[in-house]
Amino acid sequence: MNIVVPVKLVPDLVEELEIDDGGTALDTTWLRFILNEVDEHALEQALLLKESLSGTVSVISLDGEGVDDVLFASSAKGVDRLIKLTGVDYGVNVNNHAMARFYATTVRILEPDLVLVGVQAHNDLDGSLGPLLAEYVGMPYVGYVSGIAPINGRCRVRKEYPGGLIAEMDVEMPAVLGVQAAESPPRYVAISRIRQAMKTAAVDEQAAPDLDTTGGPMVDSMFKPETAERATMITGDEDEVAGRIVDLLRELGKA
Amino acid sequence: MMAAPAMEAADAAGFTDSFSLSLEEVEEGRRIRACLQCAACSGICPFGYLMDFPPHKMISAMRAGMFEKVMGVDSLWLCVSCYACAQICPAQIPLTNGLMTRAKEEMLLTGSIPAELQEALENSQRYGNALGEPPRRRADWAMDIEPAVPILSKIKRPVEVLWFVGDYASYHPRGRQASQALARVLNRLDVDYGILGPEENSDGDSQRLAGETGLFEMLAEKNARAFGKYEFEEILTTDPHAFNALKNEYPALGISYPVAHYSQFLAGRLDRLQPLLTREIPARVAFHDPCYLGRANGIYEDPRRLLTAVPGVELVEMLHTRETSICCGGGGGGMWLDGFRWEKAHFRLSEIRVQEAIDVRADILAVTCPYEMPRFEDATKTVTGAKHLVVKDIAELLVDSLIEQG
Numbered sequence A: 001m002n003i004v005v006p007v008k009l010v011p012d013l014v015e016e017l018e019i020d021d022g023g024t025a026l027d028t029t030w031l032r033f034i035l036n037e038v039d040e041h042a043l044e045q046a047l048l049l050k051e052s053l054s055g056t057v058s059v060i061s062l063d064g065e066g067v068d069d070v071l072f073a074s075s076a077k078g079v080d081r082l083i084k085l086t087g088v089d090y091g092v093n094v095n096n097h098a099m100a101r102f103y104a105t106t107v108r109i110l111e112p113d114l115v116l117v118g119v120q121a122h123n124d125l126d127g128s129l130g131p132l133l134a135e136y137v138g139m140p141y142v143g144y145v146s147g148i149a150p151i152n153g154r155c156r157v158r159k160e161y162p163g164g165l166i167a168e169m170d171v172e173m174p175a176v177l178g179v180q181a182a183e184s185p186p187r188y189v190a191i192s193r194i195r196q197a198m199k200t201a202a203v204d205e206q207a208a209p210d211l212d213t214t215g216g217p218m219v220d221s222m223f224k225p226e227t228a229e230r231a232t233m234i235t236g237d238e239d240e241v242a243g244r245i246v247d248l249l250r251e252l253g254k255a
Numbered sequence B: 001m002m003a004a005p006a007m008e009a010a011d012a013a014g015f016t017d018s019f020s021l022s023l024e025e026v027e028e029g030r031r032i033r034a035c036l037q038c039a040a041c042s043g044i045c046p047f048g049y050l051m052d053f054p055p056h057k058m059i060s061a062m063r064a065g066m067f068e069k070v071m072g073v074d075s076l077w078l079c080v081s082c083y084a085c086a087q088i089c090p091a092q093i094p095l096t097n098g099l100m101t102r103a104k105e106e107m108l109l110t111g112s113i114p115a116e117l118q119e120a121l122e123n124s125q126r127y128g129n130a131l132g133e134p135p136r137r138r139a140d141w142a143m144d145i146e147p148a149v150p151i152l153s154k155i156k157r158p159v160e161v162l163w164f165v166g167d168y169a170s171y172h173p174r175g176r177q178a179s180q181a182l183a184r185v186l187n188r189l190d191v192d193y194g195i196l197g198p199e200e201n202s203d204g205d206s207q208r209l210a211g212e213t214g215l216f217e218m219l220a221e222k223n224a225r226a227f228g229k230y231e232f233e234e235i236l237t238t239d240p241h242a243f244n245a246l247k248n249e250y251p252a253l254g255i256s257y258p259v260a261h262y263s264q265f266l267a268g269r270l271d272r273l274q275p276l277l278t279r280e281i282p283a284r285v286a287f288h289d290p291c292y293l294g295r296a297n298g299i300y301e302d303p304r305r306l307l308t309a310v311p312g313v314e315l316v317e318m319l320h321t322r323e324t325s326i327c328c329g330g331g332g333g334g335m336w337l338d339g340f341r342w343e344k345a346h347f348r349l350s351e352i353r354v355q356e357a358i359d360v361r362a363d364i365l366a367v368t369c370p371y372e373m374p375r376f377e378d379a380t381k382t383v384t385g386a387k388h389l390v391v392k393d394i395a396e397l398l399v400d401s402l403i404e405q406g
């Protein structure tokens, strides 16, 4: 089973986000980028499949800040092939349409059995990566997947629906799957192993094709949510506070 | 199901051999051969009776060539690196720094660690602090202090003292209050100091004692780069863990500076500090010896000298004191394993300690390690009859006594 995991780095929300002077994008001066959280799950699921069925796992990323760290950490976890698309920075003008086109070119060459992507990212402005990529490479797509078991050239996947519903469905391979959660939490990899990987692992650098962002939206303005003042501070002794909370709940209940 | 880790396969015997060889690389590590199997280590260990392999059993498993059995269970993560076993061992085997830490490292390399610990380690790697707080906000605690706390990258001049504030003292709400108090004391003493602010990273000592040596080295290197940018004569730490790292572990990585814990630093300036301590604090004060000031580094008197310098303070000693002090539960990764430990043990070390403070009718439990304040404060809410017990950092008590002078 050969699996490709195209990954996406996203702004880390631990640092406060700021809008740049143009008012249409994030100010990147202080931004730090991390691997999209569900991409960690896509990667973990790929490694679990490799360990139970044998095969290879390749990770692809566009170039940019923090990418090497992500690639070496993946290698330390057991990824076989690290591919970096150079000549493009994921942080500059790359929307999901463009990213999917870049990854499609590489995926076509690698001819994998499965492509696992994180099902969504918090900065998806133009749809999520998985369905776009599936369209460009002509493979079926299932998203919100939380379990994958290959059976006779097909793949039985568990898909989560809102409201606690779960479906099991069979998908023809090759396929693109949007992973919501791996079957076990992403593993920890000791820093010493990552440092070892930095010395030994090879990153396959490939020139990215031309940037094509068509299909994505134009951002007219970007701003922070305006917070309404809904918080009420209740003071007083325990009885007063409890009484006031009961009154408030009654009032809100009527509305 | 835990996936097989991506690690070099070794047969059980080879694994045991390489593990015991690695123990001998630790200072005095060869002493492990002299173990008497007296079990004093496991007897004094606060979690010994809950561990499948407390220290003496771990050693006997190694001798029997069955170390893989030790690696097959997770109760090792109960160890809070408190140095009680190392302190009592008649053969003077470096149990805490050697055996327990190396065993945790061995577990960690297989990728098998409790999820809460994993999060703290990933945070430390990503943000330079275990709490997962924004690095840019590391000096926010100092914002309202007058005169302003000097940040070295801003003042651009040499200082006498580089104050290494540390994670919990920078970010935890109670730790921040204690840091503000210490800044006020330093200001009153006209100490020429500066902090690194966002350039500071976790000292990494607790991550090391949780088995993450590589992360410890990475954090130490980052701190060394920051130290290297500035001119100063000595380092002052809020946190005994940082003190321990800088004093005992960083030098092996080629990072060597004179270092003092703030209790030592202030005790050395008592001649100037004492006349300023004018406001009486009439209270019975019990002092909790932190593991990494006391047992690990033999500093017992300096904190007590500061406390008794405060007029009105009556110092009382708890049942476990000085060398026999009980860990607050936060050491060796314990700060990040509360859920795990509760599931296994159903008690908290901090509660035992708070009970001991009540038993000696203390009004105040004085601490000098940023891990302890939240742990003990939480325990005062759960231990019967502990509601009146106030938990204070020594720096806070000093400021309370200074305050009347304005």
Ligand code: SF4
Residues within 6 Å of the ligand: B034, B035, B036, B037, B038, B039, B040, B041, B042, B055, B056, B059, B088, B089, B090, B091, B092, B093, B095
């Ligand atoms: S206290 Fe020391 S000598 Fe005694 S069993 Fe433990 S390690 Fe061995």
Ligand code: SF4
Residues within 6 Å of the ligand: B041, B044, B045, B046, B047, B048, B055, B078, B079, B080, B081, B082, B083, B084, B085, B086, B095, B096, B100
């Ligand atoms: S360091 Fe403390 S917790 Fe760890 S084994 Fe020794 S006595 Fe037990």
